[in-house]
Amino acid sequence: MKNNLFLMIAVLAASPLMGQDAKQIADSLSIPPVKAGAKQLPMPSASGAQIKLLGADYEQLVNSKGKIAPVISDTPVNVSFKVTKDGKEAVSKDYEIMLQAPQAAQGNPKPRIIPEILQWKGGQGEYKLGNTVTVACPDKELGKLFAADMEDVLGKKVKLVVPGAKADISLSLVKGGNLGKEGYRLQIARDGVRLGAAAPTGLFWGTRTLLQMLRQTPGSVPCGTAVDFPRYQLRGFMLDVARTPYPLSYLKDVIRTMAWYKMNDLHLVINNNYIFHEHYVDNGHDPFKESYAAFRLESNMKGKDGTPLTAKDLFYTKKEFTDLVSYAKKYGVNIVPEFDTPGHALSFTRL
Known part of the structure; x- marks a missing residue:
């Protein structure tokens, strides 16, 4: 009687798992703990399913084959898996694992750095x-x-x-x-x-x-x-220099500040225009002729009526922008210029 009871409990416990599809399994995996000094990631398992490691956010610490690199302090890493069952595949959510150092942390506490030292x-x-x-x-x-x-x-x-x-x-x-x-x-x-x-x-x-x-x-x-080392390859933000005229000195301040926090990607919107055209229409004006628009780079292009493409209030010469790209490179920052077309392109369509 006792053996039959134990068997019934085992069957009831296993049946929900066996009835799950690939997606359900992928989102309910049980990741075995990683022992201190482990060299290989222990893999989860599920009855009737194949589970493969997809990757980790820190590939330097856990590679595609699950090999673990040594760590000098306990380090959290996110990993994900691909689950295959009954011919269907599903990608799991991210699971956080803790890579444990062989010895407990001692001595001076971790310095307070932004972003945090890994x-x-x-x-x-x-x-x-x-x-x-x-x-x-x-x-x-x-x-x-x-x-x-x-x-x-x-x-x-x-x-x-x-x-x-x-x-x-x-x-x-x-x-x-x-x-x-x-x-x-x-x-x-x-x-x-x-x-x-x-x-x-x-x-x-x-x-x-x-x-x-x-x-x-x-x-x-x-x-x-x-x-x-960083978790993300691209770390940056966008600055719309077309709608708001920012001088080069300000952009250099932004670049130095980005470098201080190890940010490496500065997206500059080079052309743009005022978009609330109803403010002009309500006052009897033509927004396509009068609303603010700017192209910040030096250009020789002009419209039939002589209207220049280059912004009149503030623009960067070709040499200035080239120098800015070189300046940013010294600080580990890559500049990505955006030419916004076909939308937000009044500076072009007015020519």
């Missing part, structure tokens, strides 16, 4: 900077930019030294690892600061983290190790 293993003590700070950097332009920014933050003299020489802060390009183009590894010890990355872009983002640290505790940085 991994941090705190050390003991701090590294103090003297009245003159020395920096070694393999990229001359990056070194100059970083030195100027540090002088602005610290109010101290920053001196560039040749790569390999003893320095307070040493930047280097490294091979191997899973850092990708934008990742970096920052090691702060009592004998100096070392910043490594696979590409100059990663080095640049690492300097932004250091600058944020120094802004909070001028003259010193807490000992510890950070491993950081």
